[in-house]
Amino acid sequence: MPPVDRVLDLGKRLPDHSSIVPSIRLARYAGGMPFDPRSIPVDPVASAALARHGLEYRLLDPDDHAGMLAWIEAENRGFHHGRPRDVDRDYDLSVASERRVHGVYDPTAAQPETPVATVDAWPTGLSVPGGRSVDAWAVSAVTVSPTHRRRGIARALMEGELANARAAGAAVAMLTATEATIYGRFGFAPAAKAATITVDRRRTHWVGPDAPGRVHFVAASDLREAAPAIARRAVARTPGEIDRWPGILDRALGLVDPDGDGARSIRAVRYDDEHGQAQGFAAYRITREPNQPGFLEFDFLVAATDDAERALWRFLIEQDFVTGVRARLRSVDEPLPWLLEDPRAVSVTDVDDHLWVRILDPIEALRARRYGTSGTLVLDVSDVLGHARGRFRLTVDDRGRAEVEPVEGTDAAGPGLRLGIQELGAIYLGGVRPSLLARAARITETAPRTLVLADRMFASERTPHLSIWF
Numbered sequence: 001m002p003p004v005d006r007v008l009d010l011g012k013r014l015p016d017h018s019s020i021v022p023s024i025r026l027a028r029y030a031g032g033m034p035f036d037p038r039s040i041p042v043d044p045v046a047s048a049a050l051a052r053h054g055l056e057y058r059l060l061d062p063d064d065h066a067g068m069l070a071w072i073e074a075e076n077r078g079f080h081h082g083r084p085r086d087v088d089r090d091y092d093l094s095v096a097s098e099r100r101v102h103g104v105y106d107p108t109a110a111q112p113e114t115p116v117a118t119v120d121a122w123p124t125g126l127s128v129p130g131g132r133s134v135d136a137w138a139v140s141a142v143t144v145s146p147t148h149r150r151r152g153i154a155r156a157l158m159e160g161e162l163a164n165a166r167a168a169g170a171a172v173a174m175l176t177a178t179e180a181t182i183y184g185r186f187g188f189a190p191a192a193k194a195a196t197i198t199v200d201r202r203r204t205h206w207v208g209p210d211a212p213g214r215v216h217f218v219a220a221s222d223l224r225e226a227a228p229a230i231a232r233r234a235v236a237r238t239p240g241e242i243d244r245w246p247g248i249l250d251r252a253l254g255l256v257d258p259d260g261d262g263a264r265s266i267r268a269v270r271y272d273d274e275h276g277q278a279q280g281f282a283a284y285r286i287t288r289e290p291n292q293p294g295f296l297e298f299d300f301l302v303a304a305t306d307d308a309e310r311a312l313w314r315f316l317i318e319q320d321f322v323t324g325v326r327a328r329l330r331s332v333d334e335p336l337p338w339l340l341e342d343p344r345a346v347s348v349t350d351v352d353d354h355l356w357v358r359i360l361d362p363i364e365a366l367r368a369r370r371y372g373t374s375g376t377l378v379l380d381v382s383d384v385l386g387h388a389r390g391r392f393r394l395t396v397d398d399r400g401r402a403e404v405e406p407v408e409g410t411d412a413a414g415p416g417l418r419l420g421i422q423e424l425g426a427i428y429l430g431g432v433r434p435s436l437l438a439r440a441a442r443i444t445e446t447a448p449r450t451l452v453l454a455d456r457m458f459a460s461e462r463t464p465h466l467s468i469w470f
């Protein structure tokens with residue numbers, strides 16, 4: 001790996017909200033890569049902490065096929081999945097080869113080649129209020145073998161990832177969590193929710209407008225070309241969404257294993273606007289018992305415009321010979337009930353703390369987003385791990401743009417908030433009001449009525465939402 005010779009630029013967002021991931025790929029294949037996440041040296045602190053337990057902390061080489069396959073096996077076991085089929089293994093291999101992959105090895109274990117702990121991470125964009133994006137470090141695949149649990153391995157891995165994220169110049173780290181009790185101690189907080197939406201077909205009577213464009217059935221493979229650009233624009237519209245990595249859409253469209261049972265039941269539709277431009281797509285399946293009406297389910301409705309969102313919802317909920325529709329990982333704030341005569345046809349369940357955010361660089365993170373109103377706040381941030389500790393003056397102009405500077409002593413005077421790093425992460429995307437956290441005794445205002453201003457400043461024009469697991 002080439003040494004890191006500068007703070008890595010994760011790629012300021014391009015106007016079309018392009019992700020760094022494709023540019024890493026392009027750079028890899030074209031040569032002259034500006035940044036490879038594997039070029040960051042292995043964190044010496046995590047390495048030493050694990051070595052004290054007789055464990056080896058390794059950064060995997062994607063060309064080490066056997067090592068990567070053992071890592072994939074360990075990750076699947078860690079998440080209580082079965083042994084992966086060849087087709088899944090190949091897919092996991094291609095995804096992992098785009099990431100920074102760490103394993104922890106116990107030379108005294110019966111299978112020393114299989115890691116006892118796993119983690120992977122990659123630089124990517126996180127959408128923030130104002131249609132903008134912040135450079136982020138996504139962390140995933142955190143598993144520790146049940147034979148090695150509760151001896152500090154996950155802590156070493158997580159602290160290592162926060163160090164990697166800082167070395168990469170990421171303003172925030174982020175993850176989706178299996179359990180809500182694990183990551184608060186590392187400064188992560190829930191910042192964007194997701195929910196399951198169920199629609200009772202018998203009560204569905206559309207009263208919203210007709211779409212100016214039209215919905216087409218398409219072969220899933222035909223979406224391969226149009227889907228990434230639609231997804232990029234959809235991601236840019238919603239704070240909390242993250243850039244999609246190569247391969248995720250293939251999985252959603254059933255293209256990874258097209259003859260598998262799951263994939264064969266997937267149907268794909270695309271919405272084209274009145275000018276024939278593709279603006280959205282959905283992948284869904286209908287399950288049914290013989291002679292019984294079916295039930296429609298989907299995980300992917302991707303819309304770059306409001307027209308596309310309405311048209312695809314309407315298509316999915318107006319199917320005949322179907323009793324209901326269930327969609328996972330949808331926003332808690334869907335417009336759907338307002339488009340139906342009977343809003344009670346729509347139920348919102350399984351509301352989940354879906355995206356967890358950990359601010360690492362308050363100056364860059366706070367500068368990246370746009371704000372609901374102008375004003376000045378001094379944020380006095382505590383952080384047990386030290387990454388983001390300090391006082392910062394946030395000054396927002398009347399166009400919602402921020403300037404952020406560190407302040408000390410008498411310069412730090414003025415109305416503001418005292419808050420921990422978790423609280424800063426929670427309010428960052430606008431999904432949690434500062435005043436709510438004040439009611440929970442987790443934020444303190446330093447002058448009367450500061451919370452009223454803070455609520456208005458941190459408000460987002462769209463409810464934060466993340467529609468995938470990562």
Ligand SMILES: CC(=O)SCCNC(=O)CCNC(=O)[C@H](O)C(C)(C)COP(=O)(O)OP(=O)(O)OC[C@H]1O[C@@H](n2cnc3c(N)ncnc32)[C@H](O)[C@@H]1OP(=O)(O)O
Binds near residue numbers: 141143177
């Ligand atoms: C981003 C993602 O990938 S989310 C996926 C998380 N992984 C899973 O759910 C797979 C199954 N679980 C596991 O593999 C393991 O139990 C892990 C990874 C969650 C924890 O691994 P361990 O090595 O046992 O954790 P470790 O010993 O480092 O514990 C670190 C701290 O977290 C706490 N902790 C660890 N796991 C849990 C948990 N499931 N619930 C609550 N607290 C936990 C520990 O008590 C410890 O607290 P402290 O340091 O403040 O005293």
